[in-house]
Amino acid sequence: MTMPSTLPLRTFAQFREAVYAFRIPRIIMSALELELFSSMGKQAWTVSALAKRLRVSQRGLDIILRNVASIGLVKATVRGYQAHAMAQRYLNKHSPDFRGDYLQLIQRQWEEWAQLTAVVKTGRPLDDDAPETPEYRQSFSWAMHQRSLESAKHVSEQLSLGRAQTLLDLGGGPGTYALHFLKRNPTLQATVMDRPAALEVAKTLAARYRLQTRMSFLPCDFINEPIVGHYDVAWYSNVLHIYSAQENLAIFRKLRRRLASGGRILIQDTFLQDPKGLVPVEANVFAVTMLLHTQTGNTYSLRDVQDWLKRAGFARTKVLRMKPGTGDWNGQILEGRISATSRKRK
Numbered sequence: 001m002t003m004p005s006t007l008p009l010r011t012f013a014q015f016r017e018a019v020y021a022f023r024i025p026r027i028i029m030s031a032l033e034l035e036l037f038s039s040m041g042k043q044a045w046t047v048s049a050l051a052k053r054l055r056v057s058q059r060g061l062d063i064i065l066r067n068v069a070s071i072g073l074v075k076a077t078v079r080g081y082q083a084h085a086m087a088q089r090y091l092n093k094h095s096p097d098f099r100g101d102y103l104q105l106i107q108r109q110w111e112e113w114a115q116l117t118a119v120v121k122t123g124r125p126l127d128d129d130a131p132e133t134p135e136y137r138q139s140f141s142w143a144m145h146q147r148s149l150e151s152a153k154h155v156s157e158q159l160s161l162g163r164a165q166t167l168l169d170l171g172g173g174p175g176t177y178a179l180h181f182l183k184r185n186p187t188l189q190a191t192v193m194d195r196p197a198a199l200e201v202a203k204t205l206a207a208r209y210r211l212q213t214r215m216s217f218l219p220c221d222f223i224n225e226p227i228v229g230h231y232d233v234a235w236y237s238n239v240l241h242i243y244s245a246q247e248n249l250a251i252f253r254k255l256r257r258r259l260a261s262g263g264r265i266l267i268q269d270t271f272l273q274d275p276k277g278l279v280p281v282e283a284n285v286f287a288v289t290m291l292l293h294t295q296t297g298n299t300y301s302l303r304d305v306q307d308w309l310k311r312a313g314f315a316r317t318k319v320l321r322m323k324p325g326t327g328d329w330n331g332q333i334l335e336g337r338i339s340a341t342s343r344k345r346k
């Protein structure tokens with residue numbers, strides 16, 4: 001993620017640069033709200049022709065186009081402005097690879113983050129009173145799929161599942177990671193455990209990937225209900241940050257009883273690296289998203305999570321590192337393994 005180029009902030013000029021860093025994202029948000037890339041398609045446009053099509057002012061569009069060109073989302077050609085290949089592919093609603101649900105999620109965050117001060121005052125998340133709708137959960141699950149398509153492929157290529165035959169994707173959402181593990185490990189069976197609306201998306205994707213015969217879908221609220229089944233490996237990706245230390249510890253304990261002798265939990269998340277919890281900035285920024293949207297979520301240090309794993313009976317822990325730029329977050333996956341003799345199931 002792009003952070004202010006100079007950290008820590010030491011001079012007023014550096015502070016100014018950091019605080020004004022909202023401007024480029026705001027320009028991108030407006031381009032998305034105007035459906036700029038969907039309207040441009042593949043062709044080159046003069047400002048006046050595109051302004052007519054979008055029904056916006058020529059002056060406004062001229063300035064926005066110069067800006068999106070200066071950051072590389074469109075290019076200035078002799079025939080006019082043309083969307084860059086990446087924007088044509090992912091930001092254009094007419095493209096089969098459009099990442100619309102993920103873009104919507106990002107756009108919603110603009111308004112949500114504007115309410116941060118109020119949330120800090122009350123300590124209550126934004127959506128505290130409104131029960132989640134199935135429509136929201138489905139759109140969120142599609143967004144998660146669109147967010148993790150590349151990292152799921154790269155992680156599945158680098159992470160050896162050894163002789164594992166059964167994998168639990170706990171809070172798997174669309175099951176994107178499970179699908180890629182299945183593609184990579186031909187004898188593996190996977191179970192995606194999540195809320196029913198998320199599992200609808202996972203089922204659609206499993207059919208699309210022609211992997212539905214090797215995948216099962218288990219609706220379960222794993223905070224309030226028991227985790228069922230027996231697994232060689234549990235994949236716990238981007239769930240740790242939704243819950244408190246106590247809740248994660250309880251989940252690890254439940255999971256441990258469901259894992260085979262010598263079984264493993266693999267945790268993918270954004271981890272704080274230092275005892276003071278200040279590095280990396282990205283992990284702290286993400287804690288703010290959890291403050292806005294969850295009752296108890298946060299980001300945690302590797303050391304703390306290793307400690308919870310040990311308390312839950314995962315005797316050995318190890319940090320696995322993906323090749324730079326290929327994993328989610330900074331590519332760290334925390335492995336917890338139960339010893340071959342300590343299996344306990346209820």
Ligand SMILES: C[S@@+](CC[C@H](N)C(=O)[O-])C[C@H]1O[C@@H](n2cnc3c(N)ncnc32)[C@H](O)[C@@H]1O
Binds near residue numbers: 144194195220221236
């Ligand atoms: C941020 S998404 C992560 C999805 C996927 N694991 C990934 O890494 O892309 C978190 C998922 O956990 C699920 N989840 C969170 N708490 C849950 C609970 N108590 N029971 C079932 N699912 C839960 C959510 O529905 C959502 O699909």
